[in-house]
Amino acid sequence: MAKITNTHSKTPIGLPDGSVVPPGGTIDVPQWVDYSNRQNLAFYVETGVLVVEGGGAVELSKEELFAKLKALGIEAGKNSSVKTLQERLAEAEEKAKADIIAKLTEKGVVVGEDVTLEELQAELAKHQ
Structure with missing residues (x-):
């Protein structure tokens, strides 16, 4: 399971499982590893809009x-x-x-x- 935080102040971010990470919010996402490599989500993680804690391999910042x-x-x-x-x-x-x-x-x-x-x-x- 991974904790996903949306650092954006206004935009909610929808995930493929139907869950939504509210602006400034954090949710638990059990299946994060299943779709973490999707291009749009990888972009959000790379740019720091989404911050991932846990969920398998340790994610290092750029x-x-x-x-x-x-x-x-x-x-x-x-x-x-x-x-x-x-x-x-x-x-x-x-x-x-x-x-x-x-x-x-x-x-x-x-x-x-x-x-x-x-x-x-x-x-x-x-x-x-």
């Missing part, structure tokens, strides 16, 4: 995505869509994880498959 990419040494165009930024971040994080796992393996350190990038970075720092 600014947070830029910051994470920059921390991994990747510059992205300011006009990039959230979806493009998310895809680039996922690719960059997988590459960074593979690189760190290779470095740890060279040092004789075995790591599991389900570790996060942050955990790998911390483990590598311990062995530097």
Whole structure:
């Protein structure tokens, strides 16, 4: 389930399930994940008109995505869509994880498959 907030002061926003998010209001939307990728809703989320809390994967703001990419040494165009930024971040994080796992393996350190990038970075720092 996701909590959806409409930040607009005048316009209600209808959702595909028939529910309506009133201006300045928040509603629970159990099936958000089923239609969150629709173009109009993705646009509202990207522009900040709709704010999503919960509902599966953690949604990062455009600014947070830029910051994470920059921390991994990747510059992205300011006009990039959230979806493009998310895809680039996922690719960059997988590459960074593979690189760190290779470095740890060279040092004789075995790591599991389900570790996060942050955990790998911390483990590598311990062995530097």
